[in-house]
Amino acid sequence: MKLPIMCSQCINNDIASEHPIVAIEFRDDGRYEITCPKGHKSVTILQQQRFEILYEIGACAIIDGYYREAVSSFTSSLENFYEFFIKAVLFEKGIEKEMFISCWKQVAGKSERQLGAFVFLYLSEFGEVPILLDTKKVEFRNSVIHKGKIPTRAEALIYGQDVLNILRPIIKQLKTKYDKGVQEAVGQHLIQCRKENDHPVTTMGISTILSLTFTNSDDSLEKSLCRLCQKMRAVKA
Ligand SMILES: [Zn+2]
Structure with missing residues (x-):
């Protein structure tokens, strides 16, 4: 998309x-x-966090019929959210950004360590065990990502819905209890995206299925796909 x-x-x-829109590929x-088309050069920074974009890419992959890729992107979205959660909670508590970056280096690229950090930070903050993917879903994910399983559309859809069901309530909790930390994490992301000589720069927000901004949507993935499909057609047209 x-x-x-x-x-x-x-x-x-x-x-x-006259020439309202330039369509551009998602960037890392x-x-x-x-x-x-008038020749103006400008830079736009996308406000959405990586986990929101990864989920959207997973949804696009379902529409395009790439179900293995959808499962992979939903998984990356989930894992990426753990980093955002940890960052927002720690920023709220006044942990310096540089300190966070130094510690994150110890777990970077190691999803099991990151999951462990998330589980115990969540326990410490909310006094309960976080809802995670159950064993069957983890087995399904591993067989898709590591063993080349080719999932059906229905399987990819259920998996995506499970990820949505896990993350939406946690995002709501995060925004309610740690809004300052969330804002700081988003602000840090915007600063990181900029280059020194960028001019002019605008910030843009888009509505995504899994969203840090619009937390009141409870639409199913299936329902959201219809809307996304229309958006994709409009951009292609
Ligand atoms: Zn222009």
């Missing part, structure tokens, strides 16, 4: 209606350098 981005200079000059660094 491509991301539709409006040229900020065209908007300022009120000529947006969240920084989108565009040249609009």
Whole structure:
């Protein structure tokens, strides 16, 4: 799926209606350098966190019929959320960003260690065991990712829904109890995405199925796919 981005200079000059949109591929660094049809160069930073984008990519993969890729992206979204959770909670408690980065280096690239950190931090904060993927789902995920299993659309959809069911309540808890930490983590992400000489820079938010911003949606993945499908068609058109 491509991301539709409006040229900020065209908007300022009120000529947006002529050539409103540049469609651009999702990027790893969240920084989108565009040249609009009028030749204006600008940089747009996407506000969404990596776990939100990864989930969206998983949903796009279902629409496109790539079910193994969907399971893989949903899994990465889940794992990436653990990092965001830990970061937001620790920022709320006043832990310095540099200290977080130093500690994260010890667990970077090791998803089992990250999961362990999440489970015990969650216990410490909420006094209960976090809901995780159950054993069957973990076996399913491992067979897809490590053993080349080819899942059906229905299996990918159920797996994606399970991830959604796990993460949405935790995101709500996180925003309620650790809003300052969440804002700091988002702010840090925006700063990281920028380059020193970027000018002009705009920040853009998009609505995603798994969303840190819009936490009231309880739409199922299946229902959300219909909307996403329309969006994808609009961008392609
Ligand atoms: Zn322009």
